[in-house]
Amino acid sequence: MSDVNARFEQAQQDVQKLPERPGNLTLLRLYALFKQATDGDAHGDKPGFTDIVGKYKYEAWAALQGTAQDTAKTQYVELVESLKSGAVS
Numbered sequence: 683m684s685d686v687n688a689r690f691e692q693a694q695q696d697v698q699k700l701p702e703r704p705g706n707l708t709l710l711r712l713y714a715l716f717k718q719a720t721d722g723d724a725h726g727d728k729p730g731f732t733d734i735v736g737k738y739k740y741e742a743w744a745a746l747q748g749t750a751q752d753t754a755k756t757q758y759v760e761l762v763e764s765l766k767s768g769a770v771s
């Protein structure tokens with residue numbers, strides 16, 4: 683397993699143990715980076731206007747179109763580390 687994958691898996695565990703819940707925009711960023719890292723570019727139909735949360739999640743993921751999966755993993759790890767240190771909320 684590569685170092686990036688190991689750090690990404692550790693960050694997934696660490697994010698569950700954060701002392702406080704991040705804000706909604708940070709949660710959206712975490713979601714989008716996770717989806718890009720694990721599934722690649724956004725695919726499927728964009729949720730309709732009645733599914734507001736699904737729509738925002740899809741749009742956040744789609745905004746990362748073209749980002750390499752290893753890059754998304756690294757950015758996810760960096761975001762989790764900043765949350766652990768209290769730099770971002």
